[in-house]
Amino acid sequence: MSIRRDLLICCVALAALFSAAPSHADELKVGVVDQRRGILATEEGKQAQKELEKLAEQKKGALKPQQDEFQKKQEELESQRFVLSDAALEERMLELEKQRRELERDVQAVRDELQVQERKRLKPIIDKWNKAVEDFGKEKGFDVILDRSTPGILYHSAGLDITDLIIQRVNKN
Numbered sequence: 530m531s532i533r534r535d536l537l538i539c540c541v542a543l544a545a546l547f548s549a550a551p552s553h554a555d556e557l558k559v560g561v562v563d564q565r566r567g568i569l570a571t572e573e574g575k576q577a578q579k580e581l582e583k584l585a586e587q588k589k590g591a592l593k594p595q596q597d598e599f600q601k602k603q604e605e606l607e608s609q610r611f612v613l614s615d616a617a618l619e620e621r622m623l624e625l626e627k628q629r630r631e632l633e634r635d636v637q638a639v640r641d642e643l644q645v646q647e648r649k650r651l652k653p654i655i656d657k658w659n660k661a662v663e664d665f666g667k668e669k670g671f672d673v674i675l676d677r678s679t680p681g682i683l684y685h686s687a688g689l690d691i692t693d694l695i696i697q698r699v700n701k702n
Contacts, residue, residue, distance in 0.1 A: 560666065560674040560691040561682070567692045568651065568658050571699045577650040584646060588639045592632075599625075599632050654699075661698045665691065 568574045606621050613621065666674045674691070675682055 557673075558669075558671045559689055560669075560671045561677050561685045561689045562662060562674060562692045562695055563677040563690070564655075564658065565678055567696050567699075568654055570692075570696050571654065571658070573654045573657070573699070574651070577654060581643070581647055581650060585643055588643065592635060592639060595632055595635065599628050602628065657699055657702065658695065661695050661702070665695055665698060 569578055602621075602625055606618075606625055609621075610618065662674055665671075675685075677685070677690070677692075
């Protein structure tokens with residue numbers, strides 16, 4: 530989520546709160562959810578998290594030989610630093626630097642792939658979550674339901690938090 534979008538959502542929500550007529554202010558019904566915690570606490574969210582952790586471990590295991598080889602070459606260079614000629618030392622350092630860049634590139638590619646997989650696996654769960662929040666809000670007559678993780682929400686009463694109710698609803702469906 531982008532910070533700009535979160536700020537916009539927060540501003541709109543606050544504008545809605547403060548634009549209510551003073552005579553209706555005591556009737557304003559507000560709820561708060563922790564979307565990240567809620568999504569990961571649903572059955573589907575837990576399953577997706579396990580799958581993502583398993584995928585991350587597989588990817589980490591695939592990089593391990595490359596990382597070990599780099600570490601070994603680095604240690605060899607350090608142990609031979611004072612016996613190698615300047616030209617040989619320079620050549621090995623350039624070789625090691627090239628290998629380091631390749632390893633960093635591969636690590637970044639794995640991170641990028643894991644982020645894509647996370648978005649892909651969580652998107653349907655997020656959609657269900659948002660639908661459940663919307664339906665719950667309409668059923669229970671909420672005027673506004675805010676996401677706790679949105680910038681600008683510094684405090685809320687625990688009684689306003691409906692995250693657990695939404696988790697139950699998502700798990701039922």
